[in-house]
Amino acid sequence: MYVYDEYDQKILDERVDQYRGQTERFLAGTLSEEEFLPLRLQNGLYVQRLAPMLRVAVPYGLMNSAQLRTVARLSRDYDKGYVHISTRQNIQFNWPELAEVPEMLAELAKVQMHAIQTSGNCIRNTTTDQFAGVARDELVDPRPYCEIIRQWSTLHPEFAFLPRKFKIAVCGTEEDRAAIHAHDIGIELVKNSEGDVGYRVIVGGGLGRTPVIGVEICAFLEKQHLLSYLEAILRVYNQHGRRDNKYKARIKILVKAMGIEAFRESVESEWVHLKDGPTTLTDAEIERAKSFFTEPAYAEFDNTPDAELSAKADADPIFGNWVKRNTVEHRVNGYRIVNISLKATGYAPGDITDDQLELLADLADRFSFGEIRSTHQQNLVLADVPSNELYTLWQILQKAGLATANIGYLTDMICCPGGDYCALANAKSIPVAEAIQARFDDMDYVYDLGPLELNISGCMNACGHHHIGHIGILGVDKKGEEFYQVCLGGSQAKDASIGKILGPSFRQEDMPDVMEKILGTYVDLRSEDEQFLDTYRRVGIAPFKEKVYA
Amino acid sequence: MPKLIKNGAIVEDTSPEVLDLEQWLDCEERASRAVILEPGETLAPLLEHLNEIPLVMVNFPTFMDGRGFSYARELRDRGYTGEVRAVGHFIRDQLTYLGRCGFDAFQFDDESLLEPSLESLSDFSEYYQASINQPSPLFRRRA
Numbered sequence: 001m002y003v004y005d006e007y008d009q010k011i012l013d014e015r016v017d018q019y020r021g022q023t024e025r026f027l028a029g030t031l032s033e034e035e036f037l038p039l040r041l042q043n044g045l046y047v048q049r050l051a052p053m054l055r056v057a058v059p060y061g062l063m064n065s066a067q068l069r070t071v072a073r074l075s076r077d078y079d080k081g082y083v084h085i086s087t088r089q090n091i092q093f094n095w096p097e098l099a100e101v102p103e104m105l106a107e108l109a110k111v112q113m114h115a116i117q118t119s120g121n122c123i124r125n126t127t128t129d130q131f132a133g134v135a136r137d138e139l140v141d142p143r144p145y146c147e148i149i150r151q152w153s154t155l156h157p158e159f160a161f162l163p164r165k166f167k168i169a170v171c172g173t174e175e176d177r178a179a180i181h182a183h184d185i186g187i188e189l190v191k192n193s194e195g196d197v198g199y200r201v202i203v204g205g206g207l208g209r210t211p212v213i214g215v216e217i218c219a220f221l222e223k224q225h226l227l228s229y230l231e232a233i234l235r236v237y238n239q240h241g242r243r244d245n246k247y248k249a250r251i252k253i254l255v256k257a258m259g260i261e262a263f264r265e266s267v268e269s270e271w272v273h274l275k276d277g278p279t280t281l282t283d284a285e286i287e288r289a290k291s292f293f294t295e296p297a298y299a300e301f302d303n304t305p306d307a308e309l310s311a312k313a314d315a316d317p318i319f320g321n322w323v324k325r326n327t328v329e330h331r332v333n334g335y336r337i338v339n340i341s342l343k344a345t346g347y348a349p350g351d352i353t354d355d356q357l358e359l360l361a362d363l364a365d366r367f368s369f370g371e372i373r374s375t376h377q378q379n380l381v382l383a384d385v386p387s388n389e390l391y392t393l394w395q396i397l398q399k400a401g402l403a404t405a406n407i408g409y410l411t412d413m414i415c416c417p418g419g420d421y422c423a424l425a426n427a428k429s430i431p432v433a434e435a436i437q438a439r440f441d442d443m444d445y446v447y448d449l450g451p452l453e454l455n456i457s458g459c460m461n462a463c464g465h466h467h468i469g470h471i472g473i474l475g476v477d478k479k480g481e482e483f484y485q486v487c488l489g490g491s492q493a494k495d496a497s498i499g500k501i502l503g504p505s506f507r508q509e510d511m512p513d514v515m516e517k518i519l520g521t522y523v524d525l526r527s528e529d530e531q532f533l534d535t536y537r538r539v540g541i542a543p544f545k546e547k548v549y550a
Numbered sequence: 551m552p553k554l555i556k557n558g559a560i561v562e563d564t565s566p567e568v569l570d571l572e573q574w575l576d577c578e579e580r581a582s583r584a585v586i587l588e589p590g591e592t593l594a595p596l597l598e599h600l601n602e603i604p605l606v607m608v609n610f611p612t613f614m615d616g617r618g619f620s621y622a623r624e625l626r627d628r629g630y631t632g633e634v635r636a637v638g639h640f641i642r643d644q645l646t647y648l649g650r651c652g653f654d655a656f657q658f659d660d661e662s663l664l665e666p667s668l669e670s671l672s673d674f675s676e677y678y679q680a681s682i683n684q685p686s687p688l689f690r691r692r693a
């Protein structure tokens with residue numbers, strides 16, 4: 001994991017001091033509300049329905065146990081004892097006091113955490129695959145490149161007042177686990193025929209009101225040009241992105257309006273002047289970045305742990321089921337990747353308490369080299385657990401309510417905070433999620449449904465990524481009443497697609513029934529092992545419509 | 551006489567007459583006239599005359615409009631060495647960013663802001679990116 005040196009620490013400390021001064025000026029009345037707004041946003045502070053919300057960056061989803069303990073302590077001292085994992089791998093505090101935020105940021109800075117650019121019209125936290133470095137299907141480890149982008153984008157002087165927010169995601173695998181097509185810029189790490197690492201660059205994806213799947217702007221960018229090329233894209237966007245209408249201000253609108261060819265041309269004519277300049281990456285810098293993401297000291301195992309694991313799983317089927325559903329094969333023999341579901345029925349999806357955080361910090365130290373990861377599906381991951389420790393780990397997780405065996409299934413839904421917290425919401429989303437979880441409490445049925453992504457947003461800002469869920473639910477406002485629109489067939493995988501609206505919206509109390517009809521239709525129509533998305537793609541929306549609106 | 555911050559100190563304004571981009575390009579005595587840029591204009595026609603411009607003003611109709619940052623950066627990157635002055639509604643909290651993009655002068659509409667703003671010039675002493683006042687990015691300088 002990346003470790004700050006004196007330079008990183010200095011930049012961060014100076015930022016905390018700057019924000020402390022800004023908060024003081026605001027509270028003293030010498031900095032206006034209007035002027036303070038973008039400053040606090042770029043320090044992660046929204047002001048919400050009931051209280052401010054502080055969004056802390058988790059760069060590409062990676063944390064160590066000391067950071068987790070600090071988050072836990074802050075949630076206890078400054079908040080209500082729980083935090084929320086966001087769909088961009090960040091951590092949100094829901095009830096801090098505006099005046100106390102500088103203090104929280106100072107505490108976070110001590111463990112190399114911050115809230116820089118987690119909000120506002122600037123380059124946001126870069127996200128990636130939560131299995132980076134341990135995935136079997138990985139071609140190139142994305143983390144060193146994410147760190148290089150993190151440093152470049154942090155307090156970039158030219159791009160802090162963009163037309164709109166700007167999000168970059170990176171992946172280095174066959175199966176895209178970072179939704180790179182739904183980002184302003186998506187970067188896929190690839191190798192050319194000589195085996196050199198480079199980048200396939202996707203631009204102009206995004207969700208929100210106008211969901212768009214990004215398109216390729218460059219098939220292979222040589223690795224030293226990463227930052228100058230990003231700078232060229234950002235400069236074209238900064239100059240030409242629309243500023244007259246916030247809903248048309250994202251880069252996706254600009255790319256659509258210009259067409260990808262013209263947009264590419266503009267970027268390249270800007271790039272001519274930046275290419276090979278001082279921002280060109282050096283091999284030494286890439287090596288330095290890589291040196292922070294080397295393998296931990298894995299133990300050498302023969303085949304016994306796996307045999308032992310199978311035996312334990314057979315002996316205790318509940319454990320066996322958890323292993324099957326929540327753990328993933330690891331690149332290294334004798335290890336497994338463990339997903340920790342934050343989607344237990346009865347709790348807001350993605351929420352976690354201070355005690356649970358501290359327990360996970362201890363478990364990370366004991367079983368997984370002191371590291372933990374957040375996922376854009378709002379769960380956590382212990383990436384390096386020896387197979388022969390899984391049983392012990394599971395027993396502990398179970399006691400803490402952290403062993404819900406539903407990763408990738410219906411009840412592992414993505415859900416935004418919605419009307420319970422968010423000032424922009426049209427409708428609540430958490431109660432819908434809970435009602436669906438409660439209805440589908442028969443796990444055998446849920447497993448039988450197969451891998452299924454249900455994504456819920458409380459308004460068209462799409463924080464819950466409803467467009468790219470296999471099933472998406474969107475809160476809408478109809479004459480002051482909360483209704484829910486359903487869309488089907490979205491995907492965030494390599495073959496990304498935007499879901500299609502099923503038809504007129506529904507009342508909250510009808511949503512579990514609607515889900516039952518949609519899923520029943522799938523079960524009736526599927527052939528053998530066909531997954532929901534494949535059945536949908538084969539049969540189209542009509543049969544679902546017929547059944548639901550019958 | 552109006553005042554502004556230039557090269558880190560408060561000084562009196564001694565600028566020449568100011569023309570908009572179109573007027574400036576058409577003006578016979580342009581070498582003794584300042585030019586003011588508005589967001590949304592294209593810099594291209596100006597780039598051929600960089601050594602004739604005594605002063606470029608970049609107007610910020612609102613501090614949220616970041617196009618002016620790129621103007622300064624481009625002018626400097628293409629070799630302009632004269633004064634680049636921010637005018638209009640920008641805020642002191644933007645001064646380090648503006649400076650790093652190549653602005654060396656700041657003229658607030660409200661002069662009472664000058665004195666307290668000096669402090670913001672030193673909000674940061676270290677940066678990651680290459681910029682006009684530090685052409686080498688941190689990764690090339692790390693000890």
Ligand code: HEM
Pocket residue numbers: 046048053084085086087088092164165167182183206207208209250415416417421422423424461462463464465
């Ligand atoms: C509670 C306060 C929140 C507010 C006020 C808020 C506001 C917004 C707004 C206005 C947008 C639309 C941006 C656009 O269309 O350009 C947006 C998008 C988004 N938000 Fe939130 N949000 C909040 C919480 C969250 C949370 C808790 C998450 C994660 C669970 C989240 C994740 C996202 C994501 C991933 C997008 C991306 C859509 C895209 O890339 O186009 N937000 N948010």
Ligand code: SF4
Pocket residue numbers: 416417418419422423424425426427457458459460461462463464
């Ligand atoms: S989708 Fe809408 S309701 Fe949900 S968090 Fe985002 S802005 Fe709020």
